[in-house]
Amino acid sequence: MYNIATLNKISPVGLSHLSDKYTVCDDVSSASGILVRSQDMHEMEFSKNLLAIARAGAGVNNIPLDRCAEEGIVVFNAPGANANAVKELIIASMLLAARNIPEGLAWAKTLEGTENVAKAVEKGKGQFAGSEIKGKTLGVIGLGAIGVMVANAAVDLGMKVIGYDPFFSIKSAHGLYSCVDFMPDIKNVLPLCDYITIHVPAMDSTKGMFTEELFYLMKDGAVLLNFSRDTLVIEADLLAAMESGKVGKYVTDFATDGTFGKDGIIVLPHLGASTAEAEDNCATMAVEEIMDYVENGNITNSVNFPAVTLGPVRGDNRIAIMTKGEPNPVKLATAMFADLNIKAVVGGVRGEYGYALLSTDDTVTSVPKVDEVIKVRVIQPDEQ
Numbered sequence: 001m002y003n004i005a006t007l008n009k010i011s012p013v014g015l016s017h018l019s020d021k022y023t024v025c026d027d028v029s030s031a032s033g034i035l036v037r038s039q040d041m042h043e044m045e046f047s048k049n050l051l052a053i054a055r056a057g058a059g060v061n062n063i064p065l066d067r068c069a070e071e072g073i074v075v076f077n078a079p080g081a082n083a084n085a086v087k088e089l090i091i092a093s094m095l096l097a098a099r100n101i102p103e104g105l106a107w108a109k110t111l112e113g114t115e116n117v118a119k120a121v122e123k124g125k126g127q128f129a130g131s132e133i134k135g136k137t138l139g140v141i142g143l144g145a146i147g148v149m150v151a152n153a154a155v156d157l158g159m160k161v162i163g164y165d166p167f168f169s170i171k172s173a174h175g176l177y178s179c180v181d182f183m184p185d186i187k188n189v190l191p192l193c194d195y196i197t198i199h200v201p202a203m204d205s206t207k208g209m210f211t212e213e214l215f216y217l218m219k220d221g222a223v224l225l226n227f228s229r230d231t232l233v234i235e236a237d238l239l240a241a242m243e244s245g246k247v248g249k250y251v252t253d254f255a256t257d258g259t260f261g262k263d264g265i266i267v268l269p270h271l272g273a274s275t276a277e278a279e280d281n282c283a284t285m286a287v288e289e290i291m292d293y294v295e296n297g298n299i300t301n302s303v304n305f306p307a308v309t310l311g312p313v314r315g316d317n318r319i320a321i322m323t324k325g326e327p328n329p330v331k332l333a334t335a336m337f338a339d340l341n342i343k344a345v346v347g348g349v350r351g352e353y354g355y356a357l358l359s360t361d362d363t364v365t366s367v368p369k370v371d372e373v374i375k376v377r378v379i380q381p382d383e384q
Helices: 065-070 083-098 101-109 117-128 145-156 170-175 186-192 212-217 235-244 276-296 329-336
Strands: 002-006 022-025 033-036 052-055 074-076 137-141 160-164 195-198 222-226 247-252 265-267 317-324 342-350 353-360 373-379
Touching: 033 276, 052 276, 065 074, 074 276, 083 101, 083 145, 083 195, 083 222, 083 247, 083 265, 083 276, 101 117, 137 145, 137 186, 145 160, 145 170, 160 186, 186 212, 212 235, 235 247, 317 329, 329 342, 329 353
Parallel strands: 002 022, 002 033, 033 052, 052 074, 137 160, 137 195, 195 222, 222 247, 247 265
Antiparallel strands: 317 353, 317 373, 342 353
């Protein structure tokens, strides 16, 4: 029996996917796995029982990834599970900006108690006249699960779409409409776009990527949408670009002291994944990732270890080996267990950290100590 601790409120639909081998608990110290949404875990101490943490969402900035890797704890996220929810909100946000809807709603509220309100509305509505998004050009910066869905939806609405992603994957290419233009340099994309939406992960390499230099390249009056992370944009440069008219409006899902309440800035209260469907999908994916890792040793959608799988355990013993600073975990693992009849072995590296997974019919009686090895876990059929 395995204990799974929950931090924050986790969707009951997701938790229902846990098999009868698992018990949901509040005691983190006894847990084999932790399901989390937004709670900050950076100051938490982890027990040696903890095998995995699964974020029921995409962003993992609330989890100490490197420390987890050092302690042999796999961190999962749920990429794409909330993609449709975010896509729909971005399309809605483009319309909010294009049609001046927030300003119109705020003005309409001021008419409460006005005599003959219908006449007052007709008289004042002209100040909120906007534009249509059909025929406009949208630049999608980052073509992962969300970016691809936004690009395709925009095409369906009659927009011209240009995509940019230096790490464009084959999976994304298969899902993207063929009519979406693709450019290898963001500097060539920005001058062409009426709307620009950001869909890149928040990492050291992307922090502050939207600076004065990129704002200068934009078409005058362009609308910038940021539903990824506030840290991707240098606020001082953004505000200067808005003051100059280079950026017409900024729509974001992240409230900050520097942008909140400013003219031309539409701030949503972090609603990107706030739908019942997205919460269910994210929790379900997180639960299934933890179970597959705990029971089979397989790693899918980890953010601190490589993707490695041997499928489900079918009567064999599994040996999972985590390494640091080892360029070939498979070679190391096979050398460590050379006395066993190894049926299959797979592995890989992600940055400094590696993972190898072995299958054998033999009984594992001892585990050699090797400097490069962080943790070794033996998964036996009678545990299942």
